[in-house]
Amino acid sequence: MARRVAGGVLCFVASACGFVNDPVVVESSRTPEDSVAFDLPPPVETTPAEPSGSGNDEPTEAPSPTSPTSPSRSTSAGDQRFPELGSADIDVVHYLVKLAYRHDQRTIDGTLVVTGTLLNQTDQIALDADGPYVTAVRSGGASVDFVQAGRELLIALGEVKAVGSAFGVEVDFSVTVGEKSFFQGDVGLFPTPGGLWSVNEPDGASTWLPLNDHPTDKATWAFEITAPKGLTAIANGELSATHETLGGVTWSWQQTEPMAPYLITLLVGDYELVDDGTSASGVDLVHAVLRSRSKTLDAYRDVTRQQLAFFESLFGAYPFDRYGVAITDSVPGLAMETQGLSLFSSDELDGSLGRLQQAFLSHELAHQWFGDAVSPATWNDIWLNEGFATYAEWLWMEEVGFGDVQHVAEANLSGLPATGWPLAKPEEMFGLISYNGGATVLHALRLTVGDDTFFAGLRNWVATYLDDSATTAEFQVVMEESSGTDLDGFFDTWVYADSIPSQLPKSGAAVGSAP
Ligand code: TRP
Numbered sequence: 001m002a003r004r005v006a007g008g009v010l011c012f013v014a015s016a017c018g019f020v021n022d023p024v025v026v027e028s029s030r031t032p033e034d035s036v037a038f039d040l041p042p043p044v045e046t047t048p049a050e051p052s053g054s055g056n057d058e059p060t061e062a063p064s065p066t067s068p069t070s071p072s073r074s075t076s077a078g079d080q081r082f083p084e085l086g087s088a089d090i091d092v093v094h095y096l097v098k099l100a101y102r103h104d105q106r107t108i109d110g111t112l113v114v115t116g117t118l119l120n121q122t123d124q125i126a127l128d129a130d131g132p133y134v135t136a137v138r139s140g141g142a143s144v145d146f147v148q149a150g151r152e153l154l155i156a157l158g159e160v161k162a163v164g165s166a167f168g169v170e171v172d173f174s175v176t177v178g179e180k181s182f183f184q185g186d187v188g189l190f191p192t193p194g195g196l197w198s199v200n201e202p203d204g205a206s207t208w209l210p211l212n213d214h215p216t217d218k219a220t221w222a223f224e225i226t227a228p229k230g231l232t233a234i235a236n237g238e239l240s241a242t243h244e245t246l247g248g249v250t251w252s253w254q255q256t257e258p259m260a261p262y263l264i265t266l267l268v269g270d271y272e273l274v275d276d277g278t279s280a281s282g283v284d285l286v287h288a289v290l291r292s293r294s295k296t297l298d299a300y301r302d303v304t305r306q307q308l309a310f311f312e313s314l315f316g317a318y319p320f321d322r323y324g325v326a327i328t329d330s331v332p333g334l335a336m337e338t339q340g341l342s343l344f345s346s347d348e349l350d351g352s353l354g355r356l357q358q359a360f361l362s363h364e365l366a367h368q369w370f371g372d373a374v375s376p377a378t379w380n381d382i383w384l385n386e387g388f389a390t391y392a393e394w395l396w397m398e399e400v401g402f403g404d405v406q407h408v409a410e411a412n413l414s415g416l417p418a419t420g421w422p423l424a425k426p427e428e429m430f431g432l433i434s435y436n437g438g439a440t441v442l443h444a445l446r447l448t449v450g451d452d453t454f455f456a457g458l459r460n461w462v463a464t465y466l467d468d469s470a471t472t473a474e475f476q477v478v479m480e481e482s483s484g485t486d487l488d489g490f491f492d493t494w495v496y497a498d499s500i501p502s503q504l505p506k507s508g509a510a511v512g513s514a515p
Pocket residue numbers: 012013187199200201202334335336337363364367386430
């Protein structure tokens with residue numbers, strides 16, 4: 001959820017919201033949990049609600065023997081917070097996303113080519129698809145049976161396949177842009193006057209693409225996006241080609257580093273892509289800015305380089321080939337750590353560089369290490385994203401003279417809500433506990449183990465789980481190995497408890513016995 005500050009600005013970034021000094025009204029305007037089917041009755045085994053085989057709009061027929069008829073058989077990724085998301089049967093290796101965007105109709109016709117490996121013996125696979133209207137599915141060039149049941153797309157493989165088998169399916173679908181409201185808590189695709197934008201955390205990607213929507217299943221990606229001539233279509237990765245087609249211009253993007261679905265960006269509009277060379281460490285810097293705002297980008301080029309160097313010195317090498325900021329006409333108060341190209345709104349990145357911009361920019365950049373390179377293995381582990389990015393933001397704010405971390409952590413400790421804990425399973429995914437609470441707890445950990453060990457531990461964390469996802473328990477293990485100390489006491493007190501201490505540990509506080 002979002003924190004709403006006076007003036008009605010949604011605020012996901014701690015320092016920008018002035019939480020430390022200013023009162024913040026916490027409002028449940030956005031609860032992703034509400035949108036999921038916690039209270040659904042268990043799936044009933046029946047014949048498919050939708051026809052299978054040759055498309056969605058044909059009359060229901062008796063399923064053929066190979067029809068995927070039993071939604072209850074499909075296994076989810078087992079996420080406590082989003083029980084229906086993901087599938088544990090498949091490991092997707094690569095997605096090819098082909099999209100044709102019609103601006104006049106606000107529709108997208110798409111084909112998703114999904115290739116991967118079976119993790120369980122099965123004769124069907126399940127993708128998440130809560131919005132895409134699937135019209136055909138092929139495997140090996142031939143049509144296969146499918147059914148859309150609730151938010152799942154079940155695809156028949158035609159025979160029982162062994163664990164470790166490769167699979168490949170091609171899904172044709174269409175989706176309409178513009179039936180959603182970010183301010184009502186929706187995620188996914190949103191229209192703008194000149195095109196569209198998207199934000200997909202935590203479960204938005206499957207509202208417009210049929211895919212395995214869970215951060216435990218990362219894949220490489222290729223995007224081929226056709227948009228009307230005159231518009232720019234942007235996705236994650238490197239722009240490898242543009243070519244004119246009948247429908248407009250096709251923009252090909254290659255995301256060769258593994259990426260979780262929730263980190264997809266898709267932007268269509270009158271954008272300029274700005275190549276800003278490379279960082280001192282060799283990271284390609286490519287920004288995207290609305291052409292009408294192109295001057296405003298200049299304010300953020302140098303500071304991005306400085307933040308990159310600062311975070312590399314603390315957290316280790318930047319984890320990807322490229323980075324950029326996208327200055328978009330999304331909505332005010334919103335920023336998102338979309339992989340390799342963070343999403344901002346022109347309301348905040350307006351050409352000025354004050355506290356708010358410093359906070360937003362540093363927070364989303366830090367997420368590239370914490371969230372993108374290392375993703376949460378379950379959505380209850382969200383503090384591994386938001387607490388870490390918020391702490392990094394505090395470190396940067398201290399660096400540029402906006403207040404020292406010790407005082408910020410102390411102020412937060414006395415101001416944080418008493419309810420909504422534990423940090424390892426916060427009541428709200430995107431609330432004060434996971435952001436400021438998580439950052440405060442990281443500061444407590446730093447005071448406990450000492451600066452050198454703390455930052456070495458963070459570097460080990462990123463190095464160990466790069467391109468992967470991990471849990472809070474795994475973070476504890478990395479910190480224990482880095483410090484040579486048993487941290488059960490610390491984690492029980494600060495991370496797993498329903499309330500946290502009212503005092504920060506003294507610097508260099510004694511820690512438990514060696515494990
Ligand atoms: N991860 C974003 C950030 O703090 C915030 C966020 C979470 C978000 N879920 C969202 C933003 C949904 C927009 C939509 O940087």
